[in-house]
Amino acid sequence: MPARIAPSLLAADFARLAEEVGRVEPHVDLLHLDVMDGHFVPNLSFGMPVIESLRAVTDLYFDCHLMVTNPISLFEPLAGAGANLVTIHIEVHPDPTRAAEKARELGLDFGLVIDPGTPFEAVAPFVELCDLLLLMAVQPGFGGQAFIPEVLPKMETARKFIDSAGLNTDIEIDGGITPETARRARDAGADVFVAGTAIFRAPDPVAAVERLRTAVDGME
Ligand code: DX5
Ligand code: ZN
Secondary structure (H helix, E strand, O other), rough: OOOEEEEHHOOOHHHHHHHHHHHHHHHHOOEEEEEEEEEOOOOEEHHHHHHHHHHOOOOOEEEEEEEEOOOOOHHHHHHHHHHOEEEEEOOOOOHHHHHHHHHHOOOEEEEEEEEEOHHEEEHHHHHHOOOOOEEEOOOOOOOOOOOOOOOOHHHHHHHHHHHHHOOOOOOEEEOOHHHHHHHHHHHHHHOOEEEOHHOOOOOOHHHHHHHHHHHHHHHO
């Protein structure tokens, strides 16, 4: 599958969100939205009102990464606000079967997220329910952290599992993504690359997207 770039809005200037999104929109494939509750992770970000406002200014696919204790309760309002995909942490719902059903009833795509310390085996029985599997390369909750390279062998395991089962589940990597770490994740099997700091904190976010794209598309 071609590599896709997903800017994480968490690193954008929250006083100028429409402008920040509009600048990168023609150059990226989807938008990664980190929803936090101050409980599952010790940080708060944004929720439905912000997502609904963004929906009015962009047609980008909204990938909503739910770092919350009760993600299922947010599916309906998120669908109403314009979300396209919801991903929930396996650490919150060790059996996510009902969550996947609920997401699909609402017309949402569905995915699972695993923290750096969670083994692939925790999600293996449920990958077939997923449009996307998100592997965290940092502890969830904050942008700007360093990439944890131990995610790479787990990525290889996930890639082999998905390919040998004949699934078309995408694999996404989130946290500490730079051109260098994106390339390593691409080699290990990632399809979708989330980058916050590397894009929105760069002097030229569009040039930063192009650097990431060159890194993941080169030397396939
Ligand atoms: C962290 C979030 C990430 C974050 C990534 O909990 O899930 O999406 O925005 O930020 P960077 O790219 O700065 O590591
Ligand atoms: Zn995220």
